Amino acid sequence: MVAVLVGNHYEVLGIDARATPEQVERAYRFCLEMYGDASVAIYSLLDPDEQRRARSRVQEAYEVLRDPFRRHDYDASQGFTRPGAPMPSLPRPAAGPVPVRVPPPPPPRLAAPQVLEPPVDGAALRRFREQRGISLKDIAARSKIGVRYLEYIEADRHALLPAPVYLRGFLQEYARATGLEPQRTAEAYMSRLRRASERQ
Amino acid sequence: MMEAVPAVLPASAARQRRQVWSVGGGKGGIGKSLITAALGYQLARVGRKVVLVDADLGGANLHTCLGLAGPSLTLGDFICRRADRIEDVMVETGVPGLRLISGASDFLGAANIKYAQKVRVLNRIRALDVDIILMDLGAGTSFNIIDFFLVSDVGILTVVPEPTSIENGYRFIKSALYRRLRGAATNGTVRTIVDSALDHKNPLGIRTPLDLLAAVEREDPASVPVLKQQLTSFHPRFVVNQVRDPSDVSIGHQLVTACARHLGVKATYAGYVPFDDSVWRCVRQRRLFASAMPDCPSAQKVRELARGLMQGESLALTW
Incomplete structure (x- = not known):
């Protein structure tokens, strides 16, 4: 068996334990591309199942390291100390899934987030996501939005989507997770939705 | 994160020790010969004494990349002893400091040369009075090439x-490494394990x-250090073309x-070389892009590539 991805979260992303949030983000993007469905570099080296497992290890590592609280706890549990790392000082969020999320500020990233050409509908979002080799589960794990809702977004099942105030947040999270520009992506999708409902 | 592998000596030391560079790749048609010719041209331009060796026995065309007609004497003549000295099959290319030992396009049997013949060729080539011997290997992963x-x-x-090229690239690495590990195996158990890995x-x-190392660890732990040494001293250098x-x-x-x-x-x-229309235009005219169009993007990148290889530098991944 090929050793898919072993080691701690930092080794999985190929970064130093002192990496800045920007470096975490860039390393994550690199690994996502490398282990994505469309990856050329990994072709014939890993089978599809191994590739999926590698991707979920990358996702898991990123989930922890992008969150200052979780990263702090993880570092403490692994015995990593980061001299000069700011201690998270904000009040900790309540444990357990948060039903409605306020979208966090967009993480800094190397590649500028992309903007889709109109029409920005479910199919366009899905095509972009699949090109990036990101699964709905990956997005759900990152955003805590249920896979069901992500499927409704991609299938344009407008009647089943939540109220616009929530939907906007969902779309922005979706965009962040796939590398799209959040505000413009959400706006483009929602204005198309508005036009469709006006026509009815 | 990844530092350069200091296997290539700096310019002053390179004068004292001649080096063999080879360009392989597993797959045909990915630009090995053109990159070899352009690298050789660039090395000669900065003052190295270079001999190009077309080791693509059976499919030689390095001479065409350089805009030369097929020489009358080739490596094939040396292999089957129609020429006594390796110098006899070496020709000038017109570029000062750059000479060529052409491949055996006239002698198909040379594609399957025996091990003893290969050793003779290598020893004679290594004895040439040059700085860098640059070999263009053929496609595939046959023992000759590896x-x-x-x-x-x-x-x-x-x-x-492209997936096909990457797949062959990995296959090339594995084949080369297993051949090397097999050569380092000190007993039949390890040889059997290496053979089965193929x-x-x-x-x-x-x-x-x-x-493979894990399997050897189980069967014959004493052999692990020597194999590990072979593994850690194997440093292929990727060039992404097109x-x-x-x-x-x-x-x-x-x-x-x-x-x-x-x-x-x-x-x-x-390093990498961009896809560049100038390259195929030059190929059509049987001219080397590095000399005919020295300002084209590919020629510029080949210059960087040559410099990096001479100095033992590589492109580092930084976050």
Whole structure:
């Protein structure tokens, strides 16, 4: 068996334990591309199942390291100390899934987030996501939005989507997770939705 | 994160020790010969004494890349002893400091030369009074090709950003490494394990050099250090050819990362050469792009590549 991805979260992303949030983000993007469905570099080296497992290890590592609280706890549990790392000082969020999320500020990233050409509908979002080799589960794990809702977004099942105030947040999270520009992506999708409902 | 592998000596030391560089890649038609010719041209231009060796026995065309007619005497004549001295089959290219030992396009049997003949060729080539011997290897992963690659001081692995080429690139690395490990095996048990690793459906489940080491660890732990030494001293250098966009450039970094993580091989990213219309236009005219169009993007990148290889530098992945 090929050793898919072993080691701690930092080794999985190929970064130093002192990496800045920007470096975490860039390393994550690199690994996502490398282990994505469309990856050329990994072709014939890993089978599809191994590739999926590698991707979920990358996702898991990123989930922890992008969150200052979780990263702090993880570092403490692994015995990593980061001299000069700011201690998270904000009040900790309540444990357990948060039903409605306020979208966090967009993480800094190397590649500028992309903007889709109109029409920005479910199919366009899905095509972009699949090109990036990101699964709905990956997005759900990152955003805590249920896979069901992500499927409704991609299938344009407008009647089943939540109220616009929530939907906007969902779309922005979706965009962040796939590398799209959040505000413009959400706006483009929602204005198309508005036009469709006006026509009815 | 990844530092340069200091296998190539700096310019002053290179004068004292001649080096063998080889350009392989597993797949045909990915630009090995053109890159070899352009690299040789560039090395000669900065003052190195270079001899190009067309080791693509059976499919030689390095002379055409250089705009030369097929020489009357070739490596094939030396191999089958129609020429006594390797110098007799070496021709001037018109570029000062750059000479060529052409391949054996007239002698198909040369594609299957015997081991003893290969050793004779290598020894004579190594004895030439030059700084750098630059070999263009043929496509495939036959022992002929791999043995030339393994004796090189600098082993360059060319790929293009396509699955077929990447697949052959990994196959090339594995074949070369297993051949090397087999040569280092001190007993029959280890040789048997290495041999079975060559079969993709081997019962031991060995798919990578790391798996192979694990299998040896179980059967004959005493042999592990010598094999590990062979593994850690194997440093293929990737060149990504026909790069069309920034994500193609990134493939080189991904290959290096993938080799380290999934094969246990410390490869480096020597550089890339962009896809460039000037190159094929020059090929049509049987002129070398590096000399005919020195300002084209490909020629510029080849200059960087040559400089990096001489100085033992590689493209580093920084976050």
